[in-house]
Amino acid sequence: MSGKIVLHYLNGRGRMESIRWLLAAAGVEFEEAFITKKEQFRKLADDGVLMFQQVPLVEMDGMKLVQTKAILNYIAGKYNLYGKDLKERVLIDMYTEGIAELMESIVLLPFIPPDNKQKQLDNIERKAKDRTLPVFEKGLANTQFLVGSQLSRADVHLLEVTLMLQEIFPTILSTFPKIQAFQERMKALPTISKFLQPGSARKPPPDEIYVKTVMDVFSHLFK
Ligand SMILES: N[C@@H](CCC(=O)N[C@@H](CS)C(=O)NCC(=O)O)C(=O)O
Missing domain, CATH: 3.40.30.10 (Glutaredoxin)
Structure with missing residues (x-):
C-alpha cells in the first residue's frame, strides 16, 4: 500500500x-x-x-x-499535535471549537447574498473582537503555545483564522499584542514558514x- x-x-x-x-x-x-x-x-x-x-x-x-x-x-x-494528556486535549478541543465557529462564518461569506453581506461582515468583526480574540489574547498572556509546552493543533488553527481575519479586517489585531507576537513566532517555524x-x-x-x-x-x- x-x-x-x-x-x-x-x-x-x-x-x-x-x-x-x-x-x-x-x-x-x-x-x-x-x-x-x-x-x-x-x-x-x-x-x-x-x-x-x-x-x-x-x-x-x-x-x-x-x-x-x-x-x-x-x-x-x-x-503529536493533540497535547500530552486528556486534560490538554480537552483544552485544545475547546480552543479549536471556538476557532471553528468563527472560521465557518468566514468560509460561508462568499455565498452570502450581496444585500446581506455587510451585516454578516459586521457580525463577524464584532464577534471576533468581543468574544473570540480576547480568549486567545488571555490564553497567550504568559506562554509560547496555547496549551502546554509544545505546538498543538490549536496554535495552527489560531494562526490560520487570524490570518483569514486580517485579510478581511487588516487592523483587527491592533489591540491584541500577544496574538500579534504569537503570529510572528508561528510564522518563523520552518514547516509553517514553508507553507x-x-x-x-x-x-x-x-x-x-x-x-x-x-x-x-x-x-x-x-x-
Ligand atoms: N460535516 C461534513 C460536512 C461536509 C460538507 O458539507 N461538504 C460539502 C462540501 S464543503 C459537500 O460535499 N456537500 C455536498 C452535499 O452535501 O451533497 C464535514 O465537516 O466534512
Missing part, C-alpha cells in the same frame, strides 16, 4: 484548508486531486467512496477519511472562479 496522502476537494479553501494547514505544520507531504466538475464529484459519490456523499475526502494510511473534524482529529493525534511561501498548497482567498466552481459542483445544494 502506498504511503501517499491524497486530498480530494475543490481547488480552494473551503473545509479542506485547515486540513492542509495541519498536515503542512506537521511537515507531512500530501498530494491533491482537485474536483473541478460535478461529474467528478458524482463519480466519487456513486463509487461509494464518500461515506456521507460529501467531501473533504482524505486518503491516508489505507483509509478513505471523511468528516472534517474526524480527519483533523486523526492528523492531530498521529502527528506561507508562494507555490505551497495554501489556497488564496476565494475568488469568483472558486465560487462558481462550488455552485456548479454542488448545484444540488443551491436549488
Whole structure:
C-alpha cells in the first residue's frame, strides 16, 4: 500500500484548508486531486467512496477519511499535535471549537447574498473582537503555545483564522499584542514558514472562479 496522502476537494479553501494547514505544520507531504466538475464529484459519490456523499475526502494510511473534524482529529493525534494528556486535549478541543465557529462564518461569506453581506461582515468583526480574540489574547498572556509546552493543533488553527481575519479586517489585531507576537513566532517555524511561501498548497482567498466552481459542483445544494 502506498504511503501517499491524497486530498480530494475543490481547488480552494473551503473545509479542506485547515486540513492542509495541519498536515503542512506537521511537515507531512500530501498530494491533491482537485474536483473541478460535478461529474467528478458524482463519480466519487456513486463509487461509494464518500461515506456521507460529501467531501473533504482524505486518503491516508489505507483509509478513505471523511468528516472534517474526524480527519483533523486523526492528523492531530498521529502527528503529536493533540497535547500530552486528556486534560490538554480537552483544552485544545475547546480552543479549536471556538476557532471553528468563527472560521465557518468566514468560509460561508462568499455565498452570502450581496444585500446581506455587510451585516454578516459586521457580525463577524464584532464577534471576533468581543468574544473570540480576547480568549486567545488571555490564553497567550504568559506562554509560547496555547496549551502546554509544545505546538498543538490549536496554535495552527489560531494562526490560520487570524490570518483569514486580517485579510478581511487588516487592523483587527491592533489591540491584541500577544496574538500579534504569537503570529510572528508561528510564522518563523520552518514547516509553517514553508507553507506561507508562494507555490505551497495554501489556497488564496476565494475568488469568483472558486465560487462558481462550488455552485456548479454542488448545484444540488443551491436549488
Ligand atoms: N460535516 C461534513 C460536512 C461536509 C460538507 O458539507 N461538504 C460539502 C462540501 S464543503 C459537500 O460535499 N456537500 C455536498 C452535499 O452535501 O451533497 C464535514 O465537516 O466534512
